[in-house]
Amino acid sequence: MPSIDLHTHSTKSDGTLTPAQLVEMARELGLAALALTDHDSVDGIAEAEEAAERFFMESPAEDSAGCSPEPASGYGTELVPGVEVSTEYKGRSVHIVGLFPDWRNPRFRESLRRFSDAREERNRKMCELLRGKGVDIYYEDLCRAFPGNIITRTHFARYMLQKGYISRTWEAFQTYIGDDRPCFVPRIKISSTDAVRFLLRFHAFPVLAHPIQYYSAFYDLEELLADLKAAGLQGIECYYGSHTMYDFQTISRYASEYGLLPSGGSDFHGANKPGLRMGVGYGHMSIPARVLTDIKHAHYHTGDSTRIFFCDFDGTLARTDKSVSPYSREVLDRWTAAGHRFVFSSGRIMADIKVQIRRLGLHLPGMLLSACNGAEIYDCDSGVTLYKRTLNRDQIRKIQAIADSIGLFCLTHSDSRFYVPREGPETEFYFRTVRIPYNVCEDLAEAVDELPCKIHTVSLEDPDKLLKFRRLVGEAFGDELNIYRTHPCYVEVVPGGVSKGHALQWLCRRLGIRPENSLAAGDSENDLSMLQAAATGILMRNGAEMNPYLKDGADLVTEYDNDQDGLARTLASILDRIDA
Numbered sequence: 001m002p003s004i005d006l007h008t009h010s011t012k013s014d015g016t017l018t019p020a021q022l023v024e025m026a027r028e029l030g031l032a033a034l035a036l037t038d039h040d041s042v043d044g045i046a047e048a049e050e051a052a053e054r055f056f057m058e059s060p061a062e063d064s065a066g067c068s069p070e071p072a073s074g075y076g077t078e079l080v081p082g083v084e085v086s087t088e089y090k091g092r093s094v095h096i097v098g099l100f101p102d103w104r105n106p107r108f109r110e111s112l113r114r115f116s117d118a119r120e121e122r123n124r125k126m127c128e129l130l131r132g133k134g135v136d137i138y139y140e141d142l143c144r145a146f147p148g149n150i151i152t153r154t155h156f157a158r159y160m161l162q163k164g165y166i167s168r169t170w171e172a173f174q175t176y177i178g179d180d181r182p183c184f185v186p187r188i189k190i191s192s193t194d195a196v197r198f199l200l201r202f203h204a205f206p207v208l209a210h211p212i213q214y215y216s217a218f219y220d221l222e223e224l225l226a227d228l229k230a231a232g233l234q235g236i237e238c239y240y241g242s243h244t245m246y247d248f249q250t251i252s253r254y255a256s257e258y259g260l261l262p263s264g265g266s267d268f269h270g271a272n273k274p275g276l277r278m279g280v281g282y283g284h285m286s287i288p289a290r291v292l293t294d295i296k297h298a299h300y301h302t303g304d305s306t307r308i309f310f311c312d313f314d315g316t317l318a319r320t321d322k323s324v325s326p327y328s329r330e331v332l333d334r335w336t337a338a339g340h341r342f343v344f345s346s347g348r349i350m351a352d353i354k355v356q357i358r359r360l361g362l363h364l365p366g367m368l369l370s371a372c373n374g375a376e377i378y379d380c381d382s383g384v385t386l387y388k389r390t391l392n393r394d395q396i397r398k399i400q401a402i403a404d405s406i407g408l409f410c411l412t413h414s415d416s417r418f419y420v421p422r423e424g425p426e427t428e429f430y431f432r433t434v435r436i437p438y439n440v441c442e443d444l445a446e447a448v449d450e451l452p453c454k455i456h457t458v459s460l461e462d463p464d465k466l467l468k469f470r471r472l473v474g475e476a477f478g479d480e481l482n483i484y485r486t487h488p489c490y491v492e493v494v495p496g497g498v499s500k501g502h503a504l505q506w507l508c509r510r511l512g513i514r515p516e517n518s519l520a521a522g523d524s525e526n527d528l529s530m531l532q533a534a535a536t537g538i539l540m541r542n543g544a545e546m547n548p549y550l551k552d553g554a555d556l557v558t559e560y561d562n563d564q565d566g567l568a569r570t571l572a573s574i575l576d577r578i579d580a
Contacts, residue, residue: 002032003286005279006080007097007209007237007265010036012044013084014152016270019044022278023051027077029279032289035080035099035265039152040115042103045081052079053389053497056506078509080292083112084209085199086119089192089224094214096195096228097237098204099263100299102384108202115190122187123151129183130156130176135165153177154272192224193231200232203382205299207235207263211254212247221254229258235295239264241281261298262291296512301366307340307578308513309571310370310504310530312522313356314346316540319563322433324360328568334575336364343507345370345500347486347526348434349413349453350378355435373484373526374503375453375494387506389495390451395481397445399455399493402472408465410457411438414450426458429489454494466491484526492526501529519574521567528553536574541566 009015010022017025019036026034036048055076082099102108124139131137137159139151145162146155157172166172176183190198199206208228211221225233238251239262255262264287268278276282297303311317317324336342342364346353350371357363357380368386369378377387391399396412400421403410409426411418418438420427431438441447444455459465470483470491480496500522508515520527520534523543531537532553539554542561551557560566 002030002289003279004033004035004289004292005031005265005268005287006033006035006082006099006207006263006292007037007084007240008034008268008278009038009084009270010044010048011146012041013038014154014269014272016272019048020051022268023048023055023077023079025278027055031077031279033078033080033292034278035082035097037082037084037097037099037265039084040086040112040119042081042083042101042109042112045079045103048079049081052077056497056502078292083199083204085112085195086115086187086189087192087195088189089214089227092214093189094192094224095209096192096199096233097207097209097263098199098202099207099235099295101199101204102202102382104385104388105202111198118188119151122185123156125185126153126156126177126183129185133176133183135160135176136163154269158272193227196228196231196233203384205235205295206233207237208233208260209237210240210267211236211251212240212243225254225258225260229260233258234261234298235263236260237264238262239285239287239291241266241268241276241285243281243285245284261295263295264291293512296510300511302341302511302513303339304514305339305517306511306513307517307519308343308504308508308511309335309340310343310345310500310518310520310534311567312345312500312524312527312530313348313353315523315542315562316521316527316567317344317562322356324362325565325568327565329362331568331572331575332362332364335571336366338575338578341366341368341511341513343368343370343504345374345503345520345522345527345530347371347373347454347484347492349418349436350376351413351416352434352436359435368507370500370503370507372453373482373486373492373494373498374500374506374530375498377503377507386510387503388453389498390453391455391481391493391495392451393445393448395477396448396452396455397443398476399473399481400444402476403457403469406465406468406472408457408459408469410444410455412444412448412452412455414448414452419444419447425460429460430456430458453498454492457491457493458489460489463488486524486526499529500527501531501533504530504533519571521570523550523562525550531555538567538570 010019081103085096087094127137127139142151145159156177157169160166160172161169196206236255238255266278266281353369353371367380375389378385411420418436419441420438421442482494482498484492486492516535518534519536520530521538523540537554539550539557540562541558544551544557558566558570
């Protein structure tokens with residue numbers, strides 16, 4: 001069975017491998033999942049996620065017995081975003097790992113930055129004390145020696161070794177910077193209970209890291225656990241790189257007693273911890289993928305029997321007039337009341353989807369939004385953006401140049417508005433149903449204040465322009481971009497690898513939902529990958545009539561079209577079978 005590692009460090013704190021190199025190593029080792037948990041920093045997560053995306057498999061493999069894998073292990077090595085917060089409990093250092101935090105949130109990142117600032121102040125004082133002991137060291141020297149790293153005492157020791165002040169790194173701690181040595185300066189830290197509450201506030205799953213390290217007597221650990229549990233602690237590292245079997249069994253008993261889920265990892269730091277290997281620690285650790293699945297189920301309120309339904313909006317859930325029928329609402333209410341998840345999946349941008357949701361009054365428990373053909377995924381309950389891929393400015397500039405060369409109208413977006421090169425019949429047509437403001441600007445790449453997930457092209461009278469645009473973009477970018485025909489008058493361009501099918505696979509894995517419990521419904525070309533990825537792909541009758549080739553990618557076609565509650569009738573019959 002595949003194993004996982006939920007505690008590792010990169011060069012963004014005190015590890016020696018970059019975030020991308022960590023992911024590559026995890027892939028080579030065959031790990032199902034890897035959590036990047038740098039100290040008081042999430043600066044490496046974007047790089048690690050980008051690396052993990054390159055290895056994302058399009059479909060889950062079966063094991064030798066023909067059985068579906070755990071949701072955590074279905075698509076190559078999964079990158080679990082995380083952070084390790086340094087805290088203090090009754091004068092002792094305690095570390096709390098947060099898995100799945102809202103790491104893109106500016107307020108979360110600013111709080112972590114303040115923790116790092118306190119670390120910098122402490123490091124400068126330690127340099128001053130070391131100079132008083134004859135060690136010629138300045139904080140700026142450390143930063144130059146270890147660029148991109150959060151400077152820790154390990155870096156002090158490595159620098160002193162390089163300069164010849166010590167012959168072994170442990171001598172730095174024994175003589176100068178150990179907890180009770182003359183050049184040690186304690187850092188102002190957040191309390192352990194406050195750290196748990198902080199992580200919960202930003203939707204993380206808080207875990208007590210390496211509990212054996214804190215106390216020599218286990219009754220002290222019980223006091224810590226009681227206080228942390230009262231603050232909201234949810235997990236504990238039963239698995240750890242240096243744990244013995246006795247350690248594992250002891251911490252597992254505490255996990256059971258205090259209602260904490262098992263977690264753990266190697267605490268891999270690369271060359272900074274010689275002999276400690278990713279995935280296995282010092283050779284005895286093996287964490288089953290089921291550990292991560294159980295954490296996901298607790299964190300996202302899912303389970304082994306949870307089903308997930310990805311539903312297109314225009315031409316599928318929505319009638320021609322963009323309304324949703326009372327019967328469709330009734331069936332969706334029944335779906336979510338049974339504990340299943342509903343994903344509003346659209347080519348529209350996220351801001352527009354949110355406008356449509358408010359307009360319709362469509363607020364379902366556990367609902368998620370998938371925008372821009374899967375380029376952005378949003379959790380309505382927590383308000384967290386779970387996934388986001390964007391185009392870069394160079395791509396935007398080149399795409400607009402191709403559109404301009406054939407006289408094709410194109411537009412792009414930020415998180416809250418559109419940008420168009422001019423006003424005209426295309427804007428009048430497009431913004432009849434899209435209730436988002438727009439700015440007029442000639443250079444789209446320069447105008448956007450936030451990088452967009454897609455570029456949209458519109459041709460009202462000459463569909464051959466769209467075909468030519470599609471061909472030219474494909475020739476210029478290859479697999480770097482994906483191109484979709486989402487409407488007779490529209491072609492959309494998104495980052496390579498982005499599709500509604502990819503979003504379905506990615507979200508099933510993130511939520512711990514079995515792929516065989518997935519359904520999808522759609523009516524257009526951009527829905528095809530979603531219909532093929534789902535265990536049950538439902539093609540709307542109106543979509544089959546307009547694009548007969550879509551039938552080959554679907555498991556069934558609705559008897560009625562979108563104006564006749566075709567989707568709701570089909571979903572109701574599926575629910576009847578599930579209930580039976």
